[in-house]
Amino acid sequence: MNGARVLTNLKPDYAAIQRRRKDTRSPERLSAHYELERRLADRLRFAGRDERSRLYTEVYSELFDSLPDHPQKTAVDSRADRIAKQVRLLKPRVERGDVYLEIGCGDALLPFALSGFAGEVLGLDVTDALVDFAAAPANFRFLKTDGVEIPLAENSVGLAHSDQLMEHLHVEDAEAQLREIHRVLKPGGHYVCKTPSSVTGPHDISVFFDDVAKGMHMREYDYGSLRALMLKSGFRSVEFPLVVSGYRLATPPYQLLRGIERALQQSPGRLRHSYLARFLMGITAVATK
Structure with missing residues (x-):
């Protein structure tokens, strides 16, 4: 009975989606993930601002503790390869002696890798549980956040970066965080933001359902x-380079x-x-202050 319900809820082409995403879990495990994530996501969506500052840590801890087969735990892609691609993208924008800020730093391996090119590298996150401080370079510093606030002075950062973070923020918090990023960047500083497109989505577990x-x-x-949200938050320009394996190929108008996006929609x-x-x-996205 339960198996029939699971198969009914899945999209008819779920097996093809699994092949594309290299996800080998059973229909039952996909459904268990979906039901848990929907419940936890709704807690965030309907929570007030003060409550959300606590919930970000709680819901993600429960999600990963409850799903030993979560794709982020079983990913086959090399973490070192991913870091190398990010370094290739960001290194040209890091000025020696400047401050680099990684927003949602996780294990902080990316700021570690960029430490030789910047005066100071900072990792911002809701928890430092994944950071190996014994391996941290001397110019690394961890900053704890409630999910929005950045505890830094105005005009103190040369380059900020986030990868797969914006989409995880409550809509109200995303705008507030963008204003914070704009505040701490120096005039002419850049925020490089990588996030999945809704046009080719969804990109979370919802893709199967x-x-x-x-x-x-x-x-x-x-x-x-x-682009509209970044400009509203104070950035003077936003461009969208096409990037492959960390190499910036071109920046189309x-x-x-x-126009292509509207056609695809x-x-x-x-x-x-x-x-x-x-x-x-x-x-x-590369937003400039």
């Missing part, structure tokens, strides 16, 4: 909505990308989930 993100991705953005799902669409809509 829904047409929009309903799990821990509080909101998935497109070029238009992310925003209007061209937005009206297209069948098979086109929106094609390799070319996922490449063109792979959002890397």
Whole structure:
């Protein structure tokens, strides 16, 4: 009975989605993940600002503690390879002697890797549980946040970066955090933000069940909505380079990308989930103060 319910809830093409995402879990485990994530996400979505500052840590701790087969725990991609790609993207923007800030630093391996190119590297997160301080470079410093606040002075950071973070923030907190990032950046400083596109989504566990993100991705953005939010938060310009393996290939005009995006939004799902669409809509935003 329970197995029939699970299979009914899954999308008809869930097996193809699994192959694309390299996810080998059973339908029952996909459903268990989905139901847990929906419940935890709803706690965040409907919580007030003060409560959310506590909930971010609680819900993610429960999610990972409850799912030993969560993809982030079983990923086959090399962490070292991912760090190398990020370094290739960010190194040209790191000025020696400047301050680099990683927002949502996790294990802080990326700021560690950039420590030789900056005066100081900072890791910001809700917990330092994943940071190996014994391996930290001398110019590394960890900053604890409630999910929004950045405990730094105005105009003190040269480059800020986040990878797969914006989509996890409550919509109200995303705008508040962008204002904080803008506040701490120096004039002319950059915020490099990588986030999945709603056009090719959803990208959380909802991909097997829904047409929009309903799990821990509080909101998935497109070029238009992310640019509008960044400009509203005070940034003077936003560009969207196309990046492959950390290499910046080109920076198409925003209007061209937005036109392609609008066309894809009206297209069948098979086109929106094609390799070319996922490449063109792979959002890397560079916002300048």
